Amino acid sequence: MSKPLDKLDEEITGSTHSPVTGIGSAIGAGEAIVDHPGRVLIELPAYLFVQIAWFCAFGMQMVVFPYLLKNVLHESGTLLGVAQMALAAPSVVFILIGGVVAERAEGRVLLMIFHLLAALPAIGLAIAMHYDGLTYWMMLIYAVAMGTVGAFMMPARDSILNSVIDRRRTTGSGITLQQGVAFATLAQFAAQIGGLWLGGVATAMNAWTLLGLQAAIVGSGVIAAVFLARGGMTEGRGRGIKAVLHDIGDGVNAVKADPILLAMVTSMFGVGVFVIGAFLVILPIVNADIYHYNSGGLRNIFITFWAGAFCSSLALSRFKKLRRPGRLLLTVQFIGAVAILILINSAPYWLFLTLVYGWGLAAGVTIMTSRGIVQEAAPLELLARVLSIYQLGFMGGAPIGAALLGVIIDHAGPNMVILVPSFGMLAILGYLFFFTPIWRFDAHTLGPPLDEPAK
Numbered sequence: 001m002s003k004p005l006d007k008l009d010e011e012i013t014g015s016t017h018s019p020v021t022g023i024g025s026a027i028g029a030g031e032a033i034v035d036h037p038g039r040v041l042i043e044l045p046a047y048l049f050v051q052i053a054w055f056c057a058f059g060m061q062m063v064v065f066p067y068l069l070k071n072v073l074h075e076s077g078t079l080l081g082v083a084q085m086a087l088a089a090p091s092v093v094f095i096l097i098g099g100v101v102a103e104r105a106e107g108r109v110l111l112m113i114f115h116l117l118a119a120l121p122a123i124g125l126a127i128a129m130h131y132d133g134l135t136y137w138m139m140l141i142y143a144v145a146m147g148t149v150g151a152f153m154m155p156a157r158d159s160i161l162n163s164v165i166d167r168r169r170t171t172g173s174g175i176t177l178q179q180g181v182a183f184a185t186l187a188q189f190a191a192q193i194g195g196l197w198l199g200g201v202a203t204a205m206n207a208w209t210l211l212g213l214q215a216a217i218v219g220s221g222v223i224a225a226v227f228l229a230r231g232g233m234t235e236g237r238g239r240g241i242k243a244v245l246h247d248i249g250d251g252v253n254a255v256k257a258d259p260i261l262l263a264m265v266t267s268m269f270g271v272g273v274f275v276i277g278a279f280l281v282i283l284p285i286v287n288a289d290i291y292h293y294n295s296g297g298l299r300n301i302f303i304t305f306w307a308g309a310f311c312s313s314l315a316l317s318r319f320k321k322l323r324r325p326g327r328l329l330l331t332v333q334f335i336g337a338v339a340i341l342i343l344i345n346s347a348p349y350w351l352f353l354t355l356v357y358g359w360g361l362a363a364g365v366t367i368m369t370s371r372g373i374v375q376e377a378a379p380l381e382l383l384a385r386v387l388s389i390y391q392l393g394f395m396g397g398a399p400i401g402a403a404l405l406g407v408i409i410d411h412a413g414p415n416m417v418i419l420v421p422s423f424g425m426l427a428i429l430g431y432l433f434f435f436t437p438i439w440r441f442d443a444h445t446l447g448p449p450l451d452e453p454a455k
Helices: 005-013 023-032 037-072 077-088 090-104 107-130 136-169 177-199 207-219 221-225 241-257 259-290 295-316 325-344 349-377 380-416 419-435
Strands: none
Touching (some): 037 077, 037 107, 037 136, 037 207, 037 259, 037 295, 077 090, 077 136, 077 259, 077 380, 090 107, 090 136, 090 241, 090 380, 107 207, 107 221, 136 380, 177 207, 177 295, 177 349, 241 380, 259 295, 259 325, 259 380, 259 419, 295 349, 325 419, 349 380, 380 419
């Protein structure tokens, strides 16, 4: 009778390891293939469905949440910014702890728990909407709850990918980690587009029904997570707050010691403040106050954006490994920072959507290349913690940007506020170009030279 993967891993390595530690997990998985070939073959599709369940619901939330605030409750730009900050702020507080939890607990169980918990806030809002009792403070409670679950979900889900790819390769597959990241990114963007489309029908059906559908979709991730293989768990420094802080400190030191990882975290912080902040606050207000559209307009904006991200990610998935990902990353971010200046003048709607599509193209390149760099450059035994710091840079900047831009837009208007994200990103890019090695970074140092389309 075959032994569980985590037991095999312990016997091979002599200790208990995280599911992302690489060699031990891959060998253990290889020995288990004889008795569990179906488990290994279905694991990557199951992982991708977990991505789809979360991000489809997330796409719905991107439309429904600001729609309820702006079009149903008629809140100001400042209060909209505060609510978006409440949605993103828990990442600042909890995501580093989430990285430690992701390594100490079994990833499959964590994903099942988090998907179940993520369904509850939407159900709560659906009940309030059904009885005409929706209030602003309920939206804030929803935002904090979803932000907290997401903070623990991200490192747990993202760090599992390395071991999923390791086990897939034991079947003879030639898939690389960059391709695994590409497939996960494509699943994310496609699911978000589907969720955005569903969210856009908020005015054509009862919003409480839409919220119930959101809960059902994210809850389906529990079923997909069942098909993931069990993973081992890292032995931390001990229990209690002090031990957790030590574990977090190890991850922070790993990022500080590696200039490439530090550059990626800095880049994602800039994106969080100046791009995601603009995305969360400026676009809903431009949609309502300049172009006078409701949730259908938000659907058009967000679907156009993520369609661009999907297309650029699809193009990059053709490559097993890019040699100079840093140059591509800085170039597309520079183009996006300059192009957004078009919105200073009231552009025709078709030109506005064209700009949003181009912005999405840049976002797809940014998300895919930066995450690929981090997942390959990070020490395997600290991967979940490093990913949590990377996500902190990304998500931690979002509440700052949302609150800042929400206040500015009430005073400067939706046109002139465009200067803030544009000049802010240009400053970040200047720092990355002149003071970090990201432009000169050669990804071949992290593995074999594979700068060619996948066969």
